[in-house]
Ligand SMILES: Cc1ncc(COP(=O)(O)O)c(C=O)c1O
């Protein structure tokens with residue numbers, strides 16, 4: 312598979328470069344997020360987990376620690392079928408493992424010895440976990456406000472944690488290490504979009520396409536990945552219609568809502584949703600385009616709605632973190648206004664590390 316041409320490409324300026332020769336966390340010419348171009352075919356391999364979809368990905372990692380193949384639990388709620396995809400049961404406790412299994416393998420394969428990343432939490436755990444299994448040294452820049460449980464786990468995995476004043480400062484600090492280390496840059500890195508696309512392939516194989524997908528949006532990697540997965544299946548003629556896509560943000564940090572509507576909406580504090588506080592998603596334009604293309608919208612939620620949703624999800628047996636409950640909080644807000652009968656909600660992060 313790796314003999315076929317795989318390239319980094321920039322849709323903005325046309326930059327192209329061989330994928331395996333050199334890593335770019337963003338376009339070296341114009342600074343835009345990059346994509347990866349390669350040949351795909353939907354030929355699931357035998358076996359479980361992400362490895363099934365190697366023919367849809369630019370690489371097949373050597374190590375496989377159980378990422379992907381998460382349970383799909385179908386609940387009948389309000390006369391609908393809600394498809395809960397238990398992404399929090401991935402090895403590092405979040406869907407980020409899908410992207411990290413690719414990105415850290417790439418770092419290892421291209422000869423890097425150290426990995427750096429800026430994150431509010433889950434990506435730090437995930438990157439530290441995959442770095443550990445490939446024997447790479449890791450430095451994680453995290454805001455001091457990140458949940459203690461997440462910081463503890465990153466340290467336990469052997470990574471160095473550098474605490475910064477806030478999330479923006481973490482992103483500035485990490486840039487000092489970019490020349491000598493592999494900067495994962497998950498909010499930019501297309502491997503995280505491709506990793507998340509495998510969620511759609513699993514749902515397609517197990518159930519078929521849902522009518523509607525509701526996802527949290529931080530950097531939008533998860534959202535764009537789910538869209539991409541179903542788009543690929545549509546292009547290949549595997550499905551005959553695309554789902555509708557709804558994104559969820561908190562009132563405190565709502566860049567996608569603002570870009571879509573042209574104004575900010577005031578609401579209660581949403582600090583419980585720490586995983587989706589990304590002020591400047593690098594792929595914002597693309598997120599907006601996809602929301603418009605698929606008749607979507609962005610729903611804003613706050614702490615009291617998140618807490619209520621968390622309780623409801625615990626009733627169903629799902630131990631998840633607050634950020635992950637935002638999808639159900641959003642559903643509660645719109646349930647009387649939507650017609651869709653099957654709704655996919657990925658439950659993104661585990662509540663065990665809080
Ligand atoms: C638990 C959880 N859910 C959702 C997200 C949002 O993912 P994305 O940044 O891909 O939009 C994150 C991101 O960190 C997260 O930690």
Ligand SMILES: [Zn+2]
Pocket residue numbers: 321322323324325326338339340341342343
């Ligand atoms: Zn460019």
